Amino acid sequence: MSRRTTIGLDIGSGAVRAAELSFGSAGVVLERCATAPLPASAVRDGEVVDTAAVSAALVELWRSGRFSHRRVTVGIANPRVVVREVEMPHMPAADLKKALPFQVQDVLPMPVDAAVLDFHPLEVRGTGPGAVVRGLLVAAWRDTVLPLVSAVHGAKLLPEAVDLTAFAVLRAVGSGTGADAGTEAIVDIGSTVTQVVVHSGGAPHFVRILLCGGDDITGALAERAGLSTAEAERLKRELDTGEVVDPSAADAVRSASQTLLDEVRSTIDYATATSGHRPDRVVLTGGGARQGGLDLQLSAMTGLPVEVGSLTHRIQPGRRLGNEHPDSATMAVGLALGAAS
Numbered sequence: 001m002s003r004r005t006t007i008g009l010d011i012g013s014g015a016v017r018a019a020e021l022s023f024g025s026a027g028v029v030l031e032r033c034a035t036a037p038l039p040a041s042a043v044r045d046g047e048v049v050d051t052a053a054v055s056a057a058l059v060e061l062w063r064s065g066r067f068s069h070r071r072v073t074v075g076i077a078n079p080r081v082v083v084r085e086v087e088m089p090h091m092p093a094a095d096l097k098k099a100l101p102f103q104v105q106d107v108l109p110m111p112v113d114a115a116v117l118d119f120h121p122l123e124v125r126g127t128g129p130g131a132v133v134r135g136l137l138v139a140a141w142r143d144t145v146l147p148l149v150s151a152v153h154g155a156k157l158l159p160e161a162v163d164l165t166a167f168a169v170l171r172a173v174g175s176g177t178g179a180d181a182g183t184e185a186i187v188d189i190g191s192t193v194t195q196v197v198v199h200s201g202g203a204p205h206f207v208r209i210l211l212c213g214g215d216d217i218t219g220a221l222a223e224r225a226g227l228s229t230a231e232a233e234r235l236k237r238e239l240d241t242g243e244v245v246d247p248s249a250a251d252a253v254r255s256a257s258q259t260l261l262d263e264v265r266s267t268i269d270y271a272t273a274t275s276g277h278r279p280d281r282v283v284l285t286g287g288g289a290r291q292g293g294l295d296l297q298l299s300a301m302t303g304l305p306v307e308v309g310s311l312t313h314r315i316q317p318g319r320r321l322g323n324e325h326p327d328s329a330t331m332a333v334g335l336a337l338g339a340a341s
């Protein structure tokens, strides 16, 4: 491959995934994507706790994925990452970067020395010396970023950037641009972490990372139905394939999902109250989005149309892609898209 390609690396709780994109006259092509499983204790609450185990999974990922280089944009998502709307004096980007720690230290929930900071400008207000730029401040505890980066280094990969996976998902599946795009809530349901992003036409208003996910549904189902975790996981996934004919099984899965969906709904309500933007639809991504009937259940609870996000309107599958389904790489694709911009 002689063209320039970018690679996004998504370190989830259950698996690591990477996606390589090329950018040609025919559009954006997903050249390769791959997944490698992670042992259960390697990533906890969205944070890398066993760097050696994550490095080993990444070595396996690069062996099986046959990516064309080793430079990656890595995603981060854990509830200790804080995203907040702030206003900064309007200044050139390089000055803004330098001024950021001083400007935001009072609103940070952590000492400024302990934070890795990023700023995503959204809009400039006013003109002249009084002009301000409104944007999203991203503040991550340094001690959550360092193990992530060292796990990547441990697999002899080169982390060129660390990006919030919530922004990546927005890039990958967020719909609509322009004034009439409306407002959308994107909900990514992973194993143990769920992310909610509210945006209008690609501009994010609100990001929240919740410490709950599809594994909590499995856990609740196992407890209520007296099943092992593996049996509950199997039952949950059977809904997706339509194999389940027993309506009581579908009911059990629905009630096991209630707590997670309640939290998603109240997060959307909170986002509406604080940002002033009420979503008119919801898009689901992540492994949890594949749960049969979850979209209808959330729709009934929120009164909003809910659909499962798809990459296909933005990305074309490449010829070498094999049988990996592109939608399983949504987050990695979004990270790779960010590396290209």
Ligand SMILES: Nc1ncnc2c1ncn2[C@@H]1O[C@H](COP(=O)(O)OP(=O)(O)O)[C@@H](O)[C@H]1O
Binding pocket: 011, 012, 013, 014, 015, 189, 190, 191, 192, 193, 213, 214, 215, 216, 218, 233, 236, 237, 240, 286, 287, 288, 289, 290, 291, 292
């Ligand atoms: N077909 C399916 N039906 C229901 N749940 C599923 C299905 N496939 C995956 N999941 C759930 O999705 C979660 C994993 O999502 P994923 O985005 O892969 O997680 P992570 O990014 O944390 O590695 C698990 O909780 C799993 O039970």
Ligand SMILES: [Mg+2]
Binding pocket: 012, 189, 190, 191, 286, 287, 331
């Ligand atoms: Mg995920």
